[in-house]
Amino acid sequence: TPPRPRPRRTSMHETRRNGVLRDATFPQIRDTTWPVALLPFGATEPHNTHLPYGTDTILGSEVAARVAAACIARGTTVVALPAVPFGVNTTQLDLPLTINVMPSTQLAILRDVIGSLEPHGVRGLVLLNAHGGNELRALVRELQPSTSIMLAIVNWWQAADQQAFTEPGDHAGELETAAMLHVAPHLVEPHRNAWGDGRTNPSTLEGVRTGVAWMPRRWTQATHDTGVGNPRAASAESGAAFMAQAVDRIAAFCCELAMADPQRLWAPL
Numbered sequence: 618t619p620p621r622p623r624p625r626r627t628s629m630h631e632t633r634r635n636g637v638l639r640d641a642t643f644p645q646i647r648d649t650t651w652p653v654a655l656l657p658f659g660a661t662e663p664h665n666t667h668l669p670y671g672t673d674t675i676l677g678s679e680v681a682a683r684v685a686a687a688c689i690a691r692g693t694t695v696v697a698l699p700a701v702p703f704g705v706n707t708t709q710l711d712l713p714l715t716i717n718v719m720p721s722t723q724l725a726i727l728r729d730v731i732g733s734l735e736p737h738g739v740r741g742l743v744l745l746n747a748h749g750g751n752e753l754r755a756l757v758r759e760l761q762p763s764t765s766i767m768l769a770i771v772n773w774w775q776a777a778d779q780q781a782f783t784e785p786g787d788h789a790g791e792l793e794t795a796a797m798l799h800v801a802p803h804l805v806e807p808h809r810n811a812w813g814d815g816r817t818n819p820s821t822l823e824g825v826r827t828g829v830a831w832m833p834r835r836w837t838q839a840t841h842d843t844g845v846g847n848p849r850a851a852s853a854e855s856g857a858a859f860m861a862q863a864v865d866r867i868a869a870f871c872c873e874l875a876m877a878d879p880q881r882l883w884a885p886l
């Protein structure tokens with residue numbers, strides 16, 4: 618029998634990438650100042666029938682690594698911290714091995730990360746969110762008054778133009794599937810007919826359907842395959858284009874933040 622082709626490795630394991638803290642040595646970090654850090658927030662949860670549990674963590678880590686590289690190429694040293702692999706999944710606890718951390722736990726983690734960065738010259742911390750259940754604004758509102766580090770939030774999937782997608786989707790839909798086909802194709806179920814269609818059930822309450830009220834979706838009632846949004850039209854090309862634009866925009870923001878004056882974040886332009 619002919620030798621089996623070696624599985625394609627993801628770019629995150631190919632080389633040590635500049636600005637990725639997980640891969641850096643002490644001298645590489647010690648001998649540079651790092652005015653901006655990126656902290657990806659992921660999740661561990663099912664993603665329809667075709668994407669891995671770690672999808673959000675993989676995508677958040679990859680975007681952070683590319684943003685750091687793009688900033689370093691522009692002359693601004695930005696460091697990508699390791700991702701927080703668990704997210705807020707209180708409405709998915711009946712799905713096997715979904716790992717939930719409470720918002721109050723996230724607050725404690727973020728407080729400790731900020732406390733660790735503060736003595737070392739970090740001026741800005743960008744929370745790079747990759748999971749819709751992570752509502753990070755309340756955390757930033759609570760922690761900003763007690764730190765000199767400028768805190769900012771980016772939802773990476775909202776940082777680029779979604780028009781290229783037929784239906785971007787909310788969870789394991791076309792956008793996220795395209796990004797995974799680009800970043801980690803070996804982790805995407807290869808048989809497209811095994812992908813769920815990501816259709817969802819509407820709320821039975823009119824006030825929720827019309828947007829008068831919001832209630833968290835109970836995943837096992839709202840979804841059929843845990844996905845929200847049809848992934849069928851996803852392609853690696855659309856994922857690459859979307860991610861490139863997101864990385865470019867987030868990198869531009871990080872470079873701005875590195876130079877920003879915390880006493881003059883709002884002023885007439």
Ligand SMILES: [Zn+2]
Pocket residue numbers: 664672673747748788789793
């Ligand atoms: Zn996801």
